[in-house]
Amino acid sequence: MTQAQAKYLKDYTAPRFTITHLDLSFTLEGKETQVVAKSQVVRLDSTATCLILDGDEMKILSVKINGEDVSYKQGLTNLSIDTQLDEFQLEIVTQLDPEANLSLEGLYMSDGAYCTQCEAEGFRRITYFLDRPDVLAIYTVRIEADKTAFPYLLSNGNPIEKGSLDGDRHFAKWHDPFPKPAYLFALVAGDFDLLEDEFITRSNRAVKLQVFVDKGNLNKAHHAIASLKKSMAWDESRFNLEYDLDIYMIVAVDFFNMGAMENKGLNVFNTKYVLADTSSATDEDYHGIEAVVGHEYFHNWTGNRVTCRDWFQLSLKEGLTVFRDQEFSSDLGSRAVNRIHAIKVIKNQQFAEDSGPMSHPIRPESVIEMNNFYTVTVYNKGAEVIRMLHTLLGEQKFQAGMQLYFQRHDGQAVTCDDFVAAMQDASGVDLVQFKLWYSQSGTPVVTVEEDYDEVNACYRLTIKQTTPESAEQKDKQALHIPFDLELLSGQGESMLSAVIDVKQASQEFIFNDITEKPVPSLLQNFSAPVKLVFDYSIEQLVHLMRFASSEVARWEASVTLVSQSIWDNVANLQLNQAMHVDPRVVDAYRGVLLSPSLDLALVAEIFTLPSVSALIEQAESVELDALGTARDYVAEEIATACEDELVTRYRELAGVDNAAARALKNTCLFLLQKVSDEYQEYAEDQYVQAANMTDSLGALQALNGEASSVRTRLMADYESKWKSTPLVMDKWLTLHATCGDDKCLETLVALTDHESFSYSNPNRVRSLVGAFAAGNLIQFHDIEGKGYDFLTDAIIKLNKVNPQVAARIITPLIQFKKFDSSRQAMMKASLERILGLPDLSKDLYEKVSKALGL
Known part of the structure; x- marks a missing residue:
């Protein structure tokens, strides 16, 4: 090399x-x-x-x-x-x-x-x-x-x-x-087929809008052009930014390594983020198109008019623009649900990257292949750093900082330091310590201890922060952490709500006139990308699920509650003891399902148990088989205990035509499959009667836990109906890739020869190989190592065809440190096989060599 x-x-x-x-x-x-x-x-x-x-x-x-x-x-x-x-x-x-x-x-x-x-x-x-x-x-x-x-x-x-x-x-x-x-x-x-429209800017200029799509897909471009118009109007109203050319074009192509690209005035998009109609695209697809169209449009100022001096500054444009597209989605939709989706990316993917061999700051210090740093750290953790700035400064001062940034640097290539300097100068807030977020890698661990003095009505929090050593950085410094909290009374009333500045390795905060011991809601809205350690009791978590002012905090409490139950049962299995779920956990979930006031989409999020990858990130080491068994058990117990309520909710929502209702309805259907096979009939009826792709796919996902004659029949029908529509067949490939059946891998090997799959198309590879390795961890980490062999064989093929895609799907293979010695040995052997390729690409060499400690 x-x-x-x-x-x-x-x-x-x-x-x-x-x-x-x-x-x-x-x-x-x-x-x-x-x-x-x-x-x-x-x-x-x-x-x-x-x-x-x-x-x-x-x-x-x-x-x-x-x-x-x-x-x-x-x-x-x-x-x-x-x-x-x-x-x-x-x-x-x-x-x-x-x-x-x-x-x-x-x-x-x-x-x-x-x-x-x-x-x-x-x-x-x-x-x-x-x-x-x-x-x-x-x-x-x-x-x-x-x-x-x-x-x-x-x-x-x-x-x-x-x-x-x-x-x-x-x-x-x-x-x-x-x-x-x-x-x-x-x-x-x-x-191409061409869809045209027009946007009138605030200065009364007419901008021609054009979306180019493959022949026959014109009817699927309307949502993209509507999303573009919303993006342009939002950027004018929220950020005071107007488009600057006479024309704005989007072209959808099927062969594309990324989601989209913000080329000035001519955005090239992956078809996945343009084409949509209700028969072929899900509610999630519609949301994704709106977000990505927004993201690329917002780059016109944060990336194009002001660009990055060098590629180490990539988060200057990407972290900032991800924050902007998240705010766009939140202003147009459910702020809580959009925030939850962003948090999941950090906890499920970015934390894993931080603890793995490719750990790097949002502004990396070194690189072999630049394409390897289009990562969740640079993008999504980068967005969290911008969000922390927004939290510290507030909307008015943050916007003043943005305006100063553009005044100083329009038409220039600048650095992350230039951006922070504009924020500091416009706001008058000292951000010197805060800048460490740009240069320090790893996930800080924030440990909180509480003490209540009843006599003096004084509540004390001791907050300690540590960041684990990483290969490239041994000495970690204390970071400036905006720590959002709320103190709740026993009756669920808010006694105090504040954002405190945590700046020291250990810091004490005293709150006076607290007339009873409160239940603390800590790190509300995930106010910093850190791991929180606090010894919550079941009673406290149930209280937060009922009364926290923040809907995100209610969801976080549910995640902590069910995660504790899963880990308790992992311990039971390891001790050869019977598994069980505390009745208070079940009651808390039943209460959420019965609540008449909660947003339906939020209820769906609460009833979506933490993924295996999210659970793995909660532990130092993992006994994977026990974790999978315990997670399935807890899900079945909650579903069985809430069976009547799930059925009632499902029937109530069957005819409701909105995304939130569909989200909860399909979550109920998924959980009912864990109760009894008789509910397969519900899934089949929904599939047959579905008037949109969300419900069609929801039915198939509900049946995807294991093989059944119903699933086989419906999957064949889906294939017959959509075999000529590649994007829709991608969903079919992913269903196969994420199936819980033990013959999943055997099916995937056969599907690599299917007419709907091709190693030359990144969308196909991500839908089958990538979805399996990243989204079906129990099967991927099969104790015989067949999952590792399947991914390794695919990566070796891609090394010659498209090394950029190969390097992106290898991630699950390089994150081996939390698994048992047998699995670690097999994963390392796979990496050694890749390293031995005579024509190994720089993209793969960088990741494999770092994983093996070379």
Whole structure:
């Protein structure tokens, strides 16, 4: 692995040359596509005498400076040109083969359409260039192609010219007036269905909106364009930000490594986050489309107009924009349920990343392959850090900080420090200690002890914080933690609500005039991404479930309550004792189900027991078989005890047409399957009568716990109905991947030869292989190691086809430290097999070598 050289944040140096303008001309001719790049180069460092450009997998046809051929040196991944000039025009002509580009980076083909993906370092596969985010240029792009096959020729910015050419060819020209780094460049050429609309900005400008989708899918684009209009209006009202071009385009493609990409004015989307109608998309799909459309639109300012200086600053744009899209979803929908979904990502996935071999701060210190740092830490923990800032400053000061940030840095490539400085200067709040969240890795553990002095009506909390050592950071410092709490009386009344600043390793907080011992609701709304340790009793948790002012706190109390019950039964199994569930736990759940005032979607969240992955993150080590048995037992006990209430609720909600009602109805149906096989009839009836995909899929998910003749029959019907619709078949693949039946893996091996599956399409791989490894942990960690072999074989295939996808689905295999020695040995053996590949990609090498401690 001679190429696997780490890069370090500390080694950053400013560019010695920059490029102010770039004229690109594409002649799209399949395997012999030609690109002419004319760059206006300016020398920034007077001592620089060699211009070194990034480039990969291209054929050079010519290199000229100011119209004259020049000598150059072509390396494996760069092009070097000696020069003494301060300013000059550099023209490079390259030839590409988009059809052979299976990595889906640079310029490639997606179902017959030309498409680009340049973030993080894909532009260097299109032409030789200073492919770094702190080189911002103004782009003019001309595209030429066959008119019949490629009637739409799209790029960034505004359209300025188009016309016909000889030989049934045509061209289009685009100009983007805003300087941008190369990673934001986009080109799409193809034949699509087009849905158009218009948005009138607050300054009364008309912006043309266009959504391009594959032929025949026009009816599935309406939700995406409606979500775009909502996003534009929300950003104006909440953040005072207006769109800046005359046109905004979204193109949906099926072959795409990511969810979507915020290229200036031309967003390229995975079809998963564009196409939706009620027959083929679930309520969750509709929500996901709205959130991702919002996310990419919000990047127009937080990522495009102000971008990151280097890739170590990725959270500058991603953490901030995830926070913004979370707020968008919360303002438009249920704030509590949206917050719960965000918390689950942190507790189920990010905490695991923090405790694994790929642990890193939200601003990493080093990297081998940049694609490996598009992580839940950078994105989702990054968003939690922004949320903490919002909590500390409040909405008004936070918005003042945002405005100062844009005033200072519009059109610039900046750092996380620049963002925090704007927040500090606008608010007057000292954020020096807070900045440690950007540079310190790992999940802090916050331990709380309480003491109540009845005589003096004084309640005392002692709060201690520690962050475990990690491979790259031994010495951890105390962080600034905004700690939201509420104290409840015995009657459920709020005695005190406050956000306190925890800044020391150990800190005492005293609350006076507390007339009775309260029940504390701690770290409300998950006010910081930490693990909370507090010795809650069953009575206290039940009290919080009933009376906490925060709906999120009620849900958190339910998670803690049922988790305690599951772990108690793990201990019972290990001691060969009978399992049982405390009646108070059952009563608490029954009370939630019977409550007439609780949001139905919140009730559904409370009745969705913690996943196996979430439970694993609650323990230092895990006996997986006992954990799976105990979790199933507790679920069955709660379902059986609440059978009558579940049936009543299910029947009440059967005809209610809204997402919250469907969420609870399908949760009830899922739990009823644990009570008796007779409820399979309910699931079959729902599937047959379903008027939407949410209910169809809900029925199948309810039956997915084990094999049955009903499940087999309905899965076959689903396949027959949707076999020509890849996105809908992805759901079918995932159902197979997450089935609890012991023959699950045998089925998956066979499905890799199914016509609906392909290793060349990331959506298919994620739906089958990725869903199995990350979402079916009991089967994946089968004691014989067959799950590890299945994932390893898939990764070896993907190493050649698409190493970026391979590196993303390997995560469950590298997180082996919490399992027993036998499973650890098998997982390490799988990693050794991958490490031994003669052509191992940098993407995989980085993760495997760190996991093995190399």
